[in-house]
Amino acid sequence: MSSEFVQLSLTPLLIGIFAAIACALPGNFLVLRRQALIGDAISHVVLPGIVVSFLVTRSVSTWPMMVGAACAALLAVGLIELIRRLGRIEPGAAMGVVFTSMFAGGVLLLEQSDTSTVHLDVEHALYGNLESLIWFAADDWHSLLDWKALSALPPELFRIAIVAVLITLFIIILWRPLKISTFDEGFANAIGMRTQLLGFALVVATAIAAVAAFDAVGAIIVIAMFICPPAAARLMTNRLETQIFWSVFFATASAVVGYVAAGYGPLWLGADNAVSAAGMIATVSGLILAAACCFGPHRTRTSAPLASGDQ
Amino acid sequence: MDALFQALLLQSGYNAALVAVGATFLGIAAGSVGTFMFLRKRALVSDAVAHATLPGVGLAFIIMVLLGGDGRNLAGLLIGSALSSLLGLFLIEWIVRRTRLYEDSAIGAVLSVFFGFGIVLLTVIQTMSAGRQAGLQSFLLGSTAGMLFVDAVIIAVGGVVALGLIFLLRRPMTVVAFDADFAASSGLNVRRTDLLMMGLVMAVTVIGLKLVGLILIVALLIIPPVTGRFWTERTDRLMLIAGGTGGLAGYVGASLSAAYPALPTGPVIVLLCFGMFAVSLLLAPQRGVLAALLRRRRFQIRVHYRQGLLALARGEPIYDRLTISVLKKDGLIRADGVATEAGRAQAAKALRDETRWDIARQIHQDEALSARYDGLTQIEDVLTLDEIAEIDRRIGPPVGVPA
Incomplete structure (x- = not known):
């Protein structure tokens, strides 16, 4: 049992947790800044970025693809801003124009180019393939101390772990400016902060998290993790510091419970096959948010904790 | 090229012609409903509506198979998708009203969670009856290949009905979209009109599922009004231009994909919309670049x-x-x-x-x-x-x- 777990489930579980945390951290600020849907837009435009970089390099190597995806994300953000300013269009609609068009372009390119030999398709892009990221070289827990086995870990694990650390550093280093500009942009401007630059940096961090997580787990978890854990955390507390910890906790819980429920749940229920882990993780994060909406101590707008049974 | 002209003149077969007509009506309906959403500054709610259809499709399939029917019955799948997107809409409203989360968070949460759950259901379907699940994936990106005659009829009729409803409800919806406070003070029930508007968005989404797919249908609701906004400052004209843009994109897109079956319908329609948008962005007389x-x-x-x-x-x-x-x-x-x-x-x-x-x-x-x-x-x-x-x-x- 333990060797099977280490081989088949340990890495996907870790990847899921890292991806969830990397997305949930910037998500806290996005939710507070009413930019929650930026994550949605970015994870849609990652597909055309990957397809274009595949057509240019003709190979499915990770780094060019991540660069392509990141470029697409930045292009999308620039386009959204351009349309919003030039046409005086509300941001939501500008976003809708850009990400749907770019996604459509990506799908069209994908269908037109010969990608039958490589593993690149829309379904994969949407809900990833977390289950396939297994650790063949492992025998059991002792493999964690075995250098040879460790070097055979799926490379996705290292990438997403590095990105999770980078995002954490980004937030720790820019903590004060981020916090001040999120809650009171006017004040932040008045004391000389470059709030526009800061906002852009946040979007870049979001894009990096989205691209890295996308590589490992697909777009759908990315969107869910940007929004659900931070939104649920927002209903638990009035302090940003506490909210961040709650969101990390919720993200981790979603990843673990979702992965286990997808992999083992159906077996316990008597079915033969597992269901999509990505979908299940998103579902669990939704259930957590639903619970927070019903019982979170700071769920209402007045933000005073409710007396029990009130409302 | 000949194939394209044939398709444009509705000469490449009865089904293709019906699909092209259906896509045109769908485009017109989507463009006009989208105008109201756009003016109400709630364009992205339709994205959540669209993604929230997936679990409904999955559940409807499972229920129909369990009842011993054919899981791919389009009418059944569409009813399922309508019910689940209704639930999604209700949840967005509930979250915004009852908690302190903003609407964009609610939209994103509903969108991703419903979609994720839909994916879970799709994998369940894959394992439960391996041979028969084919076709459900096509709801993601739309496809006209292998569309049944009945399906084409459902789309065409649905488009016409939606269009008729929009025509009947255009006055109250315009007023609410343009100035909700004024609408309320002149005795209109804003909440009910909003619900009707969302109902129409849902109808358009559901009808467009098979054709454009649930990821891209939102483009048909957003891009045409944004395109129109570059050309006019008047609501009624905006609606006409948006409807025209959507209809044209639907018609040409469906014809293109009938002529060249390798081109997927949904993305082609969306890119045509985007082309018209790009031209407007550059060349519109007042607001253009x-x-x-x-x-x-x-x-x-x-x-x-x-x-x-x-x-x-x-x-x-x-x-x-x-x-x-x-x-x-x-x-x-x-x-x-x-x-x-x-x-x-x-x-x-x-x-x-x-x-x-x-x-x-x-x-x-x-x-x-x-x-x-x-x-x-x-x-x-x-x-x-x-x-x-x-x-x-x-x-x-x-x-x-x-x-």
Whole structure:
């Protein structure tokens, strides 16, 4: 049992947790800044970025693809801003124009180019393939101390772990400016902060998290993790510091419970096959948010904790 | 190319023709409903509506199979998708009303969670009846290949019905979308109208599922109104342009994909919409990029013209290239930079106007007049001849500019 777990489930579980945390951290600020849907837009435009970089390099190597995806994300953000300013269009609609068009372009390119030999398709892009990221070289827990086995870990694990650390550093280093500009942009401007630059940096961090997580787990978890854990955390507390910890906790819980429920749940229920882990993780994060909406101590707008049974 | 013309003339088969007609109606309906959503600044709610259809499709399939029917019955799947997107809509409203989360968080949460759950259901379906699940994936991106005659009829009829409903409800929806407070004060039930609007969005989404797919249907609801917004400031025209854009994209897109089956319908329709949007963004008369650039250039030239004249009048040398070329073009200076007769006259007038403005701003210290002083507005446009004469009396007779 333990060797099977280490081989088949340990890495996907870790990847899921890292991806969830990397997305949930910037998500806290996005939710507070009413930019929650930026994550949605970015994870849609990652597909055309990957397809274009595949057509240019003709190979499915990770780094060019991540660069392509990141470029697409930045292009999308620039386009959204351009349309919003030039046409005086509300941001939501500008976003809708850009990400749907770019996604459509990506799908069209994908269908037109010969990608039958490589593993690149829309379904994969949407809900990833977390289950396939297994650790063949492992025998059991002792493999964690075995250098040879460790070097055979799926490379996705290292990438997403590095990105999770980078995002954490980004937030720790820019903590004060981020916090001040999120809650009171006017004040932040008045004391000389470059709030526009800061906002852009946040979007870049979001894009990096989205691209890295996308590589490992697909777009759908990315969107869910940007929004659900931070939104649920927002209903638990009035302090940003506490909210961040709650969101990390919720993200981790979603990843673990979702992965286990997808992999083992159906077996316990008597079915033969597992269901999509990505979908299940998103579902669990939704259930957590639903619970927070019903019982979170700071769920209402007045933000005073409710007396029990009130409302 | 022939294949395309055939398809455009509805000659490539009965099904293809029906699909093209259906796509046209769908595009018109989506563009017009989208206009209301766009004006109400809730465009992205439709994204959540679209993604929330997936679990409904999955559950409907499972239920129909369990009841011993054919899981792929389009009508059944569409009813399922409508119910689940209704639930999604309700949840968004509930979250916004009952908690302190903003609408965008609610939209994103519903969108991703419903979609994720839908994916779970799709994997369940894959394992539960391996051979029969084919077709459900096509709801993600739409496909007209292998569409049954009944399906085409459902889409065409659905499009017509949605369009008729929009036509009937256009007045209240326009008022609410444009100014909800006014609508409420004139006795309209805003909440009910909003619900009707969302109901129509849902209908369009559900009808478009098979054709455009649930990820891209939102484009048909958003891009046409945004395109129209570049061309007009009037709601009724906006609706017409948006409907036209959507209809045209639907018609040409469906024909293209009938002529070249390798082209997926949904993305083609969306990209056609985007093409029309891009053209509007660049070329629209008032809000377009080109118009803005031209306006900026004209303004620049006016400023340089004016400043050049003042420099001539004060006998200052002019170094700025643009100023020199502007003045030269009007024959106000010679090639060596010396003012011509006409140039000296104009310069004297400019300087005198400037002095007049100074006096005028001293006399009329009220905001309205002083605010109109921008160094470009002609004083004759602001003051009457009598007033100018009065100012002239104070500053004495005109002075010529030395050659």
